[in-house]
Amino acid sequence: MTLTRLLTTVALALGLATVATAGDKTKIGFIYVGPIGDGGWTYEHDKGRLAIEDHFGDAVETVYQESVPEGADAERAITQMALQGADLIFTTSFGFMEPTIEVAKTFPDVKFEHATGYKTLPNVSTYSARFYEGRAVQGHIAGRMTQSNIIGYIASYPIPEVIRGINSAYLHARKVNPDVEFKIIWAYTWFDPAKEADAAQALIEQGADVILQHTDSTAPQAAAEKAGDVVTFGQASDMAEYAPFPRVSSIIDNWAPYYIARTQAVMDGTWQSQQVWHGIGKGMVGIGEITDAVPADVRAGALALKEAMAAGEYHPFTGPINRQDGSAWLAEGEVADDGTLLGMDFYVEGLSGQIPN
Structure with missing residues (x-):
């Protein structure tokens, strides 16, 4: 069994949902704390993922895992996503902070974006909304x-x-x-x-x-x-x-513009670690x-x-x-x-x- 096929089999066993096919595409991953159909937090993050696909088309591939518990399960899920070849991974819950940091140390060439946290590394950014x-x-x-x-x-x-x-x-x-x-x-x-x-x-x-x-x-x-x-x-x-x-x-919560911008930065080679906290004025919070x-x-x-x-x-x-x-x-x-x-x-x-x- 080839390595690619092996990783694909493991990914399916873990419940990772993959959209599009591989190749030279930029691969963007998402780790969700709830189901994409929750009607709230995760639903809006997944709308941001879909916006990436709509904006970049065949230039990207997106993967996600939903309903990931905070803690050790999160570290395993993030690790698996990195092993699958993700170029950028968004981890979208506060309790994913420590797992994100630990995985990022192991995969210095992968970029990570953690929602609502405060810890960074050269390959880890944080983002949240006011x-x-x-x-x-x-x-x-x-x-x-x-x-x-x-x-x-x-x-x-x-x-x-x-x-x-x-x-x-x-x-x-x-x-x-x-x-x-x-x-x-x-x-x-x-x-x-x-x-x-x-x-x-x-x-x-x-x-x-x-x-x-x-x-x-x-x-x-x-x-x-x-x-x-x-x-x-x-x-x-x-x-x-x-x-x-x-x-x-x-x-x-309007995540789409941020997700598109950070994906573009990875594609351009201009991505840098940062801390972002936007509100109504920047359009990240809507009424x-x-x-x-x-x-x-x-x-x-x-x-x-x-x-x-x-x-x-x-x-x-x-x-x-x-x-x-x-x-x-x-x-x-x-x-x-x-x-x-x-x-x-x-x-x-x-x-x-x-x-x-």
Whole structure:
């Protein structure tokens, strides 16, 4: 058996999906934490993969593996993809950071791009989106639309990205509704429809009439639809099947331009390690259509907030803001620095409960 055939057989056994054929094509790989049909995070990353194919045509080959657990399984999957001859590999979950770094040390000629992490090597870049900007818009709408003044938040893991999102949503809900209260459930998963549905139902039973989520399935949307007058927002993708209600808007992750640019850099021989963190202004974070279920004045305020962030005229973390314990964090007019945001491990004043270890 030839080496090529052997690797192909192993790849199929591991469940790697291959698109197009080999040759002199540039080979681009993707490691996904969830299924491509999750309707959220992985779905949008896979749209970026498809955009690469559409843009470059026969000049590229793409491969992907979906539903890869974070940890040792990820290291094996990334290694196998490198062995298959991938020129560039995108690893698309925070928990893939250490496996990506370890594999990259073994394959110095392969380029790696890790989503939402912070560790780099000469052949490892990081990229993420300022999702907290989208959370500010959601918080504004949620604070105005809640009738019970209780907003539920389904959180995935207690990492800075998720904590930033909770803080941003809360700050902007409180700006328009000082009586608002957040109830947070940590699901300890990125994608588990059953757990997400249970979390949504528990929050609804606690009086929440708005549900925000930092998990990837549409299960919370379905739970809210079943409950009746409960507002939701799409996570990572439009989740338009639940529009115009309960899903009244969404955060959309737009990875395609970045994926195309980084593929082009590999093809041109100009790829270099970098750290990218873009937001609404650069188009990496989008705000989905705000439906007619949202009152016109609330929609106008949300769009004005979006435009101010896009223009760089407003930052969601602008003081005065205190930490949860009442100690000062940001003075009047002071803006949070990226270093603090990237390592955020605290709640802002007004949020109850503790961040899990």
